[in-house]
Amino acid sequence: MCLAVGVTSVSYGAISVASGLPFWFPVVMGTLVLAGSSEFLFVGIVGAGGSPIAAVLAGLLVNSRHLPYGLALPDVLGSGWRRLLGVHLMNDEAVVFALTRKDPARSYWTCGIGVLLCWPLGALLGAGLGSAVSDPNALGLDAMFPAVILALILPSLRDARARRPALLGAVIALVCVPVLPVGLPLLASLAALAVLPLFNRKVVERGQA
């Protein structure tokens, strides 16, 4: 699991540097934000010349899933300073571990601290590699970024209830690219969620038929 996090973080570091951010940036952001997909989104928007405000909004929206995570999490955080650090360690993997393993507290903390170490270190390695390359596009690094995100979200896209609004959102975003400033087409994709109930009703009806 930590290996997958490590590999992802190396590409995250390399991509951040390739999009013109200083080499320390992905490492510091990796430690302080510690939520991979929001960091990818942030770097994607800022790297393409988009507004930092749009990058923050998109990042916060992606991270809003940590609210239900925190509600679902068993009592693993402890109290005092442990609790303050434990909250920061909350991520997709740690929550799944805490919900499914026999010893929730130990699984949560082991996974959380593992990610806290692997993610910034991998980003540092990636930033180093990225800085050494003179023309990142010649190596296809610009294709690496969407490929990384695609590989990460594919398991979710196997579910039709997520796939339909996701594909519709992608179309909305693409249509908006020529007319909206960078970053905003991504937020516009969320309009697909407004028609989500219609999709779901169809799925239910088909299921009953």
Add this chain to the structure above:
Amino acid sequence: MIVAAMLTLAVGTYLIRLSGPLLRKRITFPPTAEKLLDTSAVVLLTALVAVTALTEGSGPADAARPVGVLVGGVLAWRKAPFMATVLAAAATTALLRLL
């Protein structure tokens, strides 16, 4: 400016993480709302894939990039290892640019 944006994201994310454990004893979150948040993350990230794979600035990207991403996507769909899919995407794009 970018550092301030990063710090805002960091603080905001921490507060989102903190609010769950704090609220847990007081409210119950409807599962439909939870599902909606999950789906909105997938929608945003899929749009990110589409926009970064197919566009450059406000116009289309060169063909080499989407082809590389497609190769990576097919490999990922067939459950190839993560590293293989990502490297195949970059290699395909790099090779197409050499031609």
